[in-house]
Amino acid sequence: MSTISLHDTHNHDNHDDHGHHKETFLTKYIFSQDHKMIAKQFLITGIIMAVIAMGLSILFRIQLAWPDKNFPILETFLGEWAAGGRIKPDFYLALVTIHGTIMVFFVLTAGLSGTFSNLLIPLQLGARDMASPFLNMLSYWFFFSACVIMMSSFFIQTGPASAGWTIYPPLSALPTAIKGSGMGMTLWLISMVLFVASSLMGGINYVSTVLNMRTKGMDLWKMPLTIWAFFLTATLGILSFPVLVAGVVLLVFDRSFGTSFYLSDIVMGTQVLPNEGGSPILWQHLFWFLGHPEVYIVIMPALGISSEIISVNSRKPIFGYHAMVYSLIGITILSFIVWGHHMFITGMNPLLGGVFMITTLIIAVPSAVKTFNYLATLWRGNIRFTPAMLFAIGLVSFFISGGLTGIFLGNAALDINLHDTYFVVAHFHLVMGSAAIFGMLAGVYHWFPKMFGRMMSNKLGYLHFWLTFISAYLVFFPLHFLGLDGVPRRYYAFTEFEFMQKWLTVNVFVTWSAIMGALAQVAFLWNFFYSIFKGKRAPQNPWEANTLEWTAPVEHLHGNWPGEIPTVYRWPYDYSKPGAEEDFIPQTIPFSQTMSSNMPHDFEGNSESERIQREWEEQEAAAKKAKLD
Amino acid sequence: MVQSIKQEELGIQFKAKKFIIWLFVVSSTIMFGGWTSYYIVFSASKGKGHGIVLPELFIYSTVVLLVSSAFLFLASKAFKNGNYSSQKLFLSITILLGITFGVLQVDAWGSMVRTGAFFSNNNAAISLIYVVSGFHILHIFAGICLVFSALMGAYKEIPLQRRIYRMEIASIFWHFIDILWIYLYVFLLLNS
Ligand code: HEM
Numbered sequence: 001m002s003t004i005s006l007h008d009t010h011n012h013d014n015h016d017d018h019g020h021h022k023e024t025f026l027t028k029y030i031f032s033q034d035h036k037m038i039a040k041q042f043l044i045t046g047i048i049m050a051v052i053a054m055g056l057s058i059l060f061r062i063q064l065a066w067p068d069k070n071f072p073i074l075e076t077f078l079g080e081w082a083a084g085g086r087i088k089p090d091f092y093l094a095l096v097t098i099h100g101t102i103m104v105f106f107v108l109t110a111g112l113s114g115t116f117s118n119l120l121i122p123l124q125l126g127a128r129d130m131a132s133p134f135l136n137m138l139s140y141w142f143f144f145s146a147c148v149i150m151m152s153s154f155f156i157q158t159g160p161a162s163a164g165w166t167i168y169p170p171l172s173a174l175p176t177a178i179k180g181s182g183m184g185m186t187l188w189l190i191s192m193v194l195f196v197a198s199s200l201m202g203g204i205n206y207v208s209t210v211l212n213m214r215t216k217g218m219d220l221w222k223m224p225l226t227i228w229a230f231f232l233t234a235t236l237g238i239l240s241f242p243v244l245v246a247g248v249v250l251l252v253f254d255r256s257f258g259t260s261f262y263l264s265d266i267v268m269g270t271q272v273l274p275n276e277g278g279s280p281i282l283w284q285h286l287f288w289f290l291g292h293p294e295v296y297i298v299i300m301p302a303l304g305i306s307s308e309i310i311s312v313n314s315r316k317p318i319f320g321y322h323a324m325v326y327s328l329i330g331i332t333i334l335s336f337i338v339w340g341h342h343m344f345i346t347g348m349n350p351l352l353g354g355v356f357m358i359t360t361l362i363i364a365v366p367s368a369v370k371t372f373n374y375l376a377t378l379w380r381g382n383i384r385f386t387p388a389m390l391f392a393i394g395l396v397s398f399f400i401s402g403g404l405t406g407i408f409l410g411n412a413a414l415d416i417n418l419h420d421t422y423f424v425v426a427h428f429h430l431v432m433g434s435a436a437i438f439g440m441l442a443g444v445y446h447w448f449p450k451m452f453g454r455m456m457s458n459k460l461g462y463l464h465f466w467l468t469f470i471s472a473y474l475v476f477f478p479l480h481f482l483g484l485d486g487v488p489r490r491y492y493a494f495t496e497f498e499f500m501q502k503w504l505t506v507n508v509f510v511t512w513s514a515i516m517g518a519l520a521q522v523a524f525l526w527n528f529f530y531s532i533f534k535g536k537r538a539p540q541n542p543w544e545a546n547t548l549e550w551t552a553p554v555e556h557l558h559g560n561w562p563g564e565i566p567t568v569y570r571w572p573y574d575y576s577k578p579g580a581e582e583d584f585i586p587q588t589i590p591f592s593q594t595m596s597s598n599m600p601h602d603f604e605g606n607s608e609s610e611r612i613q614r615e616w617e618e619q620e621a622a623a624k625k626a627k628l629d
Numbered sequence: 630m631v632q633s634i635k636q637e638e639l640g641i642q643f644k645a646k647k648f649i650i651w652l653f654v655v656s657s658t659i660m661f662g663g664w665t666s667y668y669i670v671f672s673a674s675k676g677k678g679h680g681i682v683l684p685e686l687f688i689y690s691t692v693v694l695l696v697s698s699a700f701l702f703l704a705s706k707a708f709k710n711g712n713y714s715s716q717k718l719f720l721s722i723t724i725l726l727g728i729t730f731g732v733l734q735v736d737a738w739g740s741m742v743r744t745g746a747f748f749s750n751n752n753a754a755i756s757l758i759y760v761v762s763g764f765h766i767l768h769i770f771a772g773i774c775l776v777f778s779a780l781m782g783a784y785k786e787i788p789l790q791r792r793i794y795r796m797e798i799a800s801i802f803w804h805f806i807d808i809l810w811i812y813l814y815v816f817l818l819l820n821s
């Protein structure tokens with residue numbers, strides 16, 4: 001009895017120091033400082049942005065497949081930009097630019113890290129909330145504003161930015177260069193500055209929370225791989241995003257204050273511009289110093305999520321836990337010294353190119369280690385094919401097929417031919433556009449019960465998976481062959497070039513596949529939004545998983561656990577442990593309750609525990625013997 | 630027992646928040662690192678630096694900033710010894726010196742403009758002097774706000790734990806921007 005009342009008072013205390021006595025609609029749903037609500041905000045915003053960006057891609061796929069057909073309906077929706085029912089070249093460039101920007105930054109950076117780091121870091125580590133809930137809230141609202149500003153560029157006369165998601169100058173530095181270089185580019189830059197601020201606030205918070213707020217017993221080597229991945233991703237962001245800010249600031253000055261950081265010797269029409277001495281290559285250095293780590297910022301959380309899901313649903317410990325962590329660390333470090341592989345053809349010193357080539361090929365090693373570990377975890381597992389599991393396996397598949405082409409591109413000699421062709425497009429859509437998205441979807445299916453307290457429909461999940469999986473391969477695989485044939489990316493009309501015309505039929509095929517893929521997402525959207533309100537109620541631990549989030553009650557409380565935060569005694573991957581009663585042992589179960597399944601290495605050399613275990617085993621053996629006699 | 634749990638959780642919360650400032654310091658360092666790397670690559674490839682004599686005012690402002698850091702240090706010491714009135718005095722002096730630093734920096738820009746080294750310039754290295762010193766002033770502004778909040782905490786006598794926290798945050802940040810400026814100044818001196 002006394003313990004109960006103790007917990008009760010503690011509970012109240014807790015509410016006091018969070019100062020959340022009366023929650024209004026505004027503080028609960030809008031300006032929430034609760035990490036679980038912020039996670040949902042990130043997720044839903046991310047999904048909306050993903051749908052928009054997908055829509056944009058269908059628009060330019062239509063142009064690519066039928067460059068000289070008219071679709072009057074396009075004019076109805078897009079007006080000027082599709083006058084006569086055909087998308088204009090300017091607008092085509094705007095479409096690819098905004099599609100790329102939204103997908104890379106808003107969906108796969110903010111949508112992915114923002115959702116799952118926010119949801120899982122406190123819940124899997126046993127913390128009441130983030131280090132700074134306020135900063136966390138601010139992070140979401142900066143992100144939201146960034147989204148709004150980016151989208152607002154569709155409502156101005158000159159249209160959105162059009163220089164590609166990498167916004168290379170001079171196209172991005174001269175407001176009069178093309179239509180999209182004007183106001184659209186300005187909005188892009190403002191939006192990105194807000195976005196980076198949001199990412200930094202989020203990332204700093206995640207790192208501080210992981211390092212300072214773990215519950216009792218949760219040492220670094222007991223953290224689930226999800227947390228390792230989010231932690232290293234956030235670190236990567238903190239170390240690389242500021243460089244993008246530095247670059248963007250200089251770009252803004254070039255655009256509006258007449259400096260020459262990136263500009264030199266430019267003639268516009270008949271007018272010679274006064275700028276001299278700058279170099280657009282310097283932008284590329286600054287951009288890719290962020291840009292390459294960015295691609296790992298996108299994939300690492302997805303890898304972490306699949307590690308967890310694959311282990312849970314194979315009912316097996318993850319294969320090579322330490323190797324997984326060290327690979328993530330290796331990727332984090334190496335990703336800072338490979339950016340040059342995006343710039344092999346900028347006239348870089350071949351020796352330097354050689355160095356970047358070697359570092360790039362080395363980064364394939366930890367990537368391969370992770371892949372083999374996934375396969376080894378699956379090997380002879382007791383697999384439960386939940387939708388989350390299918391998506392996680394899908395990630396592995398795409399990561400392999402996309403990673404292989406990375407190795408081609410990483411060779412400077414091959415890249416001279418392949419750079420800026422559809423081969424690159426195929427590479428990064430497999431590894432990022434498919435693998436990372438699959439990781440994110442896997443996470444949504446797996447943690448939906450934790451987020452909304454309800455289950456998603458499995459049937460729709462399977463339908464969604466198979467359609468998406470097949471169409472992703474149908475869309476992106478053929479693009480490799482275009483690239484090998486030298487077809488450049490970002491070209492408006494394949495009919496304009498002799499050698500590209502033969503690819504038109506392939507383009508039609510790809511576009512139809514893309515439309516199928518897009519329609520498949522309807523199954524997901526329906527499943528997602530319907531289940532939020534009408535899904536089956538979720539049990540507390542629907543997947544029989546070990547990690548801490550499943551020890552928290554289904555209803556969300558501010559502070560996550562009523563009473564004390566649980567203590568952690570073991571690593572998160574005790575699945576199918578020989579001698580155990582069930583095929584999973586949550587992290588909160590002390591070894592004293594699982595005497596029959598303890599292994600010598602569980603005690604990490606603690607001789608007292610080893611002695612107790614030994615005595616127990618002797619007793620047990622004696623008892624057995626007595627029974628036999 | 631209940632009290633001690635609460636205290637413990639609160640302590641962790643402060644520790645984590647202090648860590649946030651450190652991480653901010655890291656990312657801010659990297660932003661300036663981005664600019665100085667730009668400078669290095671730029672001057673290596675063009676074979677020229679900013680090529681001007683930096684304004685003398687930068688020497689004065691540097692000294693002012695160093696002294697302000699010293700006063701902040703004294704303020705922390707006074708605070709630890711429970712000498713709250715000198716703490717307040719030293720904090721106020723820090724703020725005043727911070728403002729003086731800002732004014733001197735702007736003056737320094739003025740003298741650069743007078744010698745013809747404009748911001749909008751065909752030598753990007755010169756423009757970069759304005760960029761780094763300008764963004765440094767933004768940091769000074771943020772730093773002044775933090776020192777001010779420590780000062781307000783001292784005046785309003787908010788709970789001790791939170792006063793300690795504010796003092797620590799202000800100190801970390803202020804000493805950081807002090808060192809940051811010295812780095813930038815020395816960098817610009819060496820790479821002319
Ligand atoms: C096995 C590891 C990988 C290697 C060796 C590799 C190598 C490369 C190389 C050399 C390029 C430059 C191609 C060119 O522009 O000519 C490239 C482009 C790209 N990679 Fe990878 N990559 C790897 C994994 C990844 C991953 C995991 C992601 C993202 C999740 C990714 C995303 C991208 C993107 C987005 C681009 C294109 C950027 C652009 O020009 O728009 N790569 N990759």
Ligand SMILES: [Cu+2]
Nearest residue numbers: 292295341342
């Ligand atoms: Cu790269």
